[in-house]
Amino acid sequence: MLDLPATAATLEQFVGGDVVLRDAAVLSTRLAREVEQWTLEPLCEIRVGATEYEHRGTGKQLLTVTRFTTAAGRTLSVPYALATQPARGRRLWRAKAPAAPARA
Template identity: 90%
Template sequence: MLDLPETAATLEQFIEGAVVLRDAAILSTRLAREVEQWTLEPLCEIRVGVTEYEHRGTGKQLLTVTRFTTAAGRTLSVPYALAAKPARGRRLWRAKAPPAARC
């Protein structure tokens, strides 16, 4: 289990390494409420090194982010550095699913 804001940049180590990432999900603790209120959202894709403008296009600063896409289609971008030029990033992991259910 990893804390997203603190480890987004460290996921790059898995791109060329010998470590294999199998299945992934985001655990939402809803601001540390009771355990019964926590939810687990399966991930569809993790992409590192993507660039986005801050606040999803409303800002002027280009940031390097790790982008998480849930199976439901929701995306979470966790910034970890400033960027000099746009980049698509590299796919770190993608869920194996039937073609109709892909991200």
């Protein structure tokens, strides 16, 4: 288990390495509410080194982010550095599509 803001930049070390990431999810603690209210959201992609403008386009500063996309399509971007030019980033992990059912 990793804390997203604290580890967003360190995930870049796994791109192109020998480490294999199997399944990923975001645990939402809803501002430290009771455990029964926590939710686990499966991820479909983790992309490191992408860039975004601060506040999703309302700011003028370009930031380097790690972008987490949930299976439901929600995107969580965690900034960790200033950027000088736009970048799509590198895909660290992507969920495999579910296997098609076998035909009889």
